[in-house]
Amino acid sequence: MLFKSRMCILFLFSLGSVENCTVWSSSIFMLFYISFVSLFSLDPNEEYKMDHKKRGMALIFNHEHFYWQLMLNSRSGTAADRQNLVRRYLAK
Known part of the structure; x- marks a missing residue:
């Protein structure tokens, strides 16, 4: 990484x-x-x-919307990414 x-x-x-x-x-x-x-x-x-x-x-940065002048689409799925990371790091 x-x-x-x-x-x-x-x-x-x-x-x-x-x-x-x-x-x-x-x-x-x-x-x-x-x-x-x-x-x-x-x-x-x-x-x-x-x-x-x-x-x-x-x-960890989890961005869904980006600065408009970069002309990038919104990134759907950030809530699922967040939940997966929380579940991964809280697992023992």
């Missing part, structure tokens, strides 16, 4: 929220978004080690 959302979280905190970006034009926002995403690498050294006995805490 790759854990590469730290930069995205910092990006959202620095903006306050994505909804505040409406003053940007679509093309500028998409250019910035594409440039931002290209910062991520597929370097195996950046993978989160899942075999260590002290793995830490996971932060």
Whole structure:
């Protein structure tokens, strides 16, 4: 499992929220978004080690609706995903 959302979280905190970006034009926002995403690498050294006995805490984002300028459809099934994760992590 790759854990590469730290930069995205910092990006959202620095903006306050994505909804505040409406003053940007679509093309500028998409250019910035594409440039931002290209910062991520597929370097195996950046993978989160899942075999260590002290793995830490996971932060799972479960998005159903996305920022409108990304032109992405709503993602149905997020409630089922959430329930499956809760059931999985509460199982002993």
